Amino acid sequence: MDANKPIVTLIKMTTRVPSFFLSLFLFKAFFSFAALASQAQSNNADIPKELVVAARGMPEIWAEQVGKQSCDRYKLPEQHDLTRGFYESLIACRALKAAGIDTRFKFIAPPSHARAIRMVEEGKVDLLSESAWLSDSNPELVYISDAVVREGRFVKGLYALKGHPILASETPEQDYKNYRAITVEFWHHDKQALKSITDNIVYTAQHNRAHEMLLAGRADYTLYKFAEQENLETNVEGVPVLPVQGIKVALPGSRHFLVNAQKPYADNLTKALNKGLMILREEQDIEDFLGVSPTAVEDWILLNP
Structure with missing residues (x-):
């Protein structure tokens, strides 16, 4: 037996081992890349054809207005003052x-907006x-979309009863300070906006x-x-009211859609909403469409810039 044969065999083995691991690494890398590529191509494939959505009073309104037609084909009636x-x-x-997601909304109507938020946080619906x-x-509990209503773009009017002297003021940006405002105690953003312009609040x-x-009175x-x-x-509980002409206030903060973070498609759904919002915003003023920053009052004096 050749005394050098074990040495030759050992050399051959040591040269083959790195080649084996290199092949294994390349094999795994190839399939990992293929998996990532496949996932990227079907990034939204796992968003279901029907989403359970929370919004107050929406099942009846949506059925009456949109019905079974695609929401992107729906046209608002000429005279409309919907929620x-x-x-x-x-x-x-x-x-x-707009993001290429073909899905339907199945609405759940919670008794309050606070309850709607909790339903998303508790994983009971897909979307708010x-x-x-x-x-x-x-x-920590939900995925948050990009802003639907951007900071400073939610404006409100100072509404008073018809015939109130404040409506006839020629200098409303000064005279409103002589009158008393009212708001709901737990409407924190309205409260904060009013506090930024007056101390006379009930x-x-x-x-x-x-x-x-x-x-x-x-x-x-x-x-x-x-x-x-x-x-x-408009009306407050059936009582007709009009805005003080020429002045408005901006509510602090931004508003967003909320996505159930417990769903496996939560990330994809949020990304699709963000992509679609970006596309829609290039085509129209979303805040104007929502009525929270209408062009009709665009030139009115903002009391809390």
Whole structure:
């Protein structure tokens, strides 16, 4: 037996081992790359064809307005003053369509907005399509979309009863200080906006009490979203009110869609919403569409710039 044969065999083995591991590494790298490429190509494939969505009062309104037609084909009626929740749900649906996601909304109607947020946090629905303030959103429990309503773009008017002297003021940007505002105690953003322009504020625990306070003369005006009517008239619990002409206030903060973080498609759904919002924003002023920053009051004096 050749005495040098074991040495030759050992040399051959040591040269083969690195080649084996190199081949194994390349094999794994190839299939990892292929898997990543496949995942990238089907990034939204796992978003279901039907999403369970929370928004107050939406099942009836959506069925009446949109029905079975695709939301991107729906046209608003000429005379419309629908809820902001409907407009926002329409934006959420159209954003997903714009991002190439073909899905339907199955609406659940929670009793309150706070309950709707909890339903998303507890994993009971896929999406909150009635936007929430960023300050009310818990990033540890939900995925948060890009801003639907951007910082400073949610403006409200100072609404008073018809015939109130504040409506006839020629210098409303000064005269409003002589009157008393009213808002709901737990509407923190309205409260903060009012506090930035006046100290003369009274609070109520319930929204439906505001009109009673106005009628009783215990308050003069309240903050309200500008209406779609030509004269911007709206009503507070059935009582017609008009905005003080020429002035407005901006609510602090931004508003966002919330996504159930417990779903395996949560990340993809959030990315699709963000992509769609970006596309829609290139085509239209979303805040104007939602009625929170209408072009009709674009040139009005902002009391809290």
